[in-house]
Amino acid sequence: MRQGDESCRETGSRYEREAAARLSRMGYRILEENFRCRHGEIDLIAMEGKILVFIEVKYRSSLRSGDPAEAVDGRKKERIVRCAKYFMMKRGFGGETPCRFDVVTFLRDEAGGESRFRLIRDAFWA
16 A cells, blocks of 8 residues: 555654654653564654653554554554563663553545644554
8 A cells, every 4th residue: 555655654653753842842852753673663652751652653544444553452562562571671761660651643635635633642552
């Protein structure tokens, strides 16, 4: 599936960078982008104050395939949680570290303008 001359992977990377920039302006401190382990991948990992935040970024060009947040299904959530636990263990974050899971969505404006940004804090629980 292609959007113009841009591949899906390139589109995803572009919106992940956009999400990181917007979240930084909102006070998040980005620690990692595209953290990968054997359990999967987390698009962004950040600190918001003293809270460790794991962020999944989703883009849709239209609602035909559903709301972008709907793409974060039960299986995806499980992989993100396992990956988050691994990240915390490897980076020395203790079990007492408060954390949460956010989802950032982008939906292309039907008029062809700038995509709409939405931040869903506490999108799901571990």
